[in-house]
Amino acid sequence: MARDVVACGPAVNCFDCHRGHGPYAGVAAFLARLAAERPRLAARHEVELAAIAPWLDRTARPPAEEEPIRFHPARRTACLAYGAAEFVAAWAEGLRKPVTVVFEHVAEADETTAELLAVLAPRVAATPLRLELREDGTAEPPPPPSTPEAVRAALGDGLARGFYHHAARVAVHGRALVTPGGDLRQWWACTTGLATALTALERAPEALDLYDQARAATDDPKINMSAAYATAMLHARHLDAAAQDQTLARHWLEEALRLAAGLEDSPHKVISTVFYEQGLALLDARQGAPEQALRLIDDGLARLAAVLAPGEHPQHLARLRHNRAQVHLALRDAERALADLDLVIAHDPGNCEYYVDRAALHRAAGRTQAAIKDYGTAIRLGPHLPEAYYNRAVLHLERGHEQRAREDLERVLAVEPGHLDARITLANLLLERGASEEAERQALAGLALAPKEPALLCTLGLVRSERGEPAEELFTQALEGDPTLVEAWTNRAAVRFERGEVSAAVADLDRAVALSPAPEPRFNRGTALARLGRWEEAVRDFTDALAQPGLDRTLRREIRAELERCRRAR
Structure with a gap:
């Protein structure tokens, strides 16, 4: 129900954004109203709309009932905000007269609501839609959930949907209502839920402290088993790289398996044991023992098949086969990795991660169209995954589809402004x-976020050198950050050559040639050597440049002309 719509005097379109109503309060009801008005337009954004306003999908089960074995990344909300803003903008562009929409209590909004409004406001600025954001409001916010059932339902829903700030607040509130001695089940649900939310929000050390608290509070074997496994994964994956400890991770996995062995025989015991062993397989693969990892995964799949009914828990089987695909890749067996990914997608066709991985395999094998198709599916299901947009843009560039590549790169940056690879690629595409x-x-937008990024410094230097402005210092700074950046050596050499410092240019080009087999550095060095009258060396460079595969026709003609000139002069 859209209970976050309030009456606010003469305003017709007024929505209450107080976080007491939950994630996407206010904006969810607004989007639902637009979806009812423009169902065909809404159908093109069904994934993000259903994530934000789940009641729009009447066939879906409540997210908390899905028992997810993986959680959405925290950045997914940025992807949802982008898609929702595109939906509203498309609706707004069809308006025949100005419409004002009021959002109240924005100062007390959940992070999801604030994020979406921040993306939406500039996106609709040129349309007839006017947004009025009010810090206060006419309605009182609801009280938070107080019964154990309501707390657990709100917490489970927030975690399953990837709304981690909200989940963390609910968990903190729930923990304050009980003690381990008074209601251990409620306390543990809120403790592990809070730890999960904090981990997703990149606050893993705080999560680690919570699991230490759990071990100190109870000797319940199931709780200690779950805490041991979660602690292992924090040490293996989620702590900062410098703080990760694979030895401790293995210790806690072995402790989880020891406790699992004491459970009564049941499918739950088998499933828990198999998944804890997948942690060991992860460590084995990382530590150079992929064959051992493969044996653990194969054994786990066999044991799951023995206890699960046909069609039961397909995501469990999909996750193990996905793990096996990664191990096959480590063993350089792309064919078996692809076969596993095909099975994974058949078992769990709604998981965008699997399509990204399969697209990478298609791309490596030269199946460009299949890769583009899988990236497109990942973008639809994700939705709007920046990495899928970026990888598809690279493929478009390889196929010479520059406009499509530009559109995808701009989408990446609309979702994730700090995506430096996309910023660099787009800047270079625009320059070309x-x-x-x-x-x-x-380039300047990227450098505002990463002031010493060598590739962006190089691009900015090239722009300014083409305008005749000083640029050598920019190339020098780029090389200080990355001495292997061929483009910076080549472009600094060009600046020095044009200034008459030919020997210095040759020295830079020596570095570029040592780093790259590309024809351009050899052609440029040959040109500089010819200017110095070093004809034999110039002939060798031009000859080597001509021998490079895939040489551009125009550059080939230029190299041949210079080669003939050097031969005549020597």
């Missing part, structure tokens, strides 16, 4: 198309 001012804006 002669849009130097746009390329400069992209």
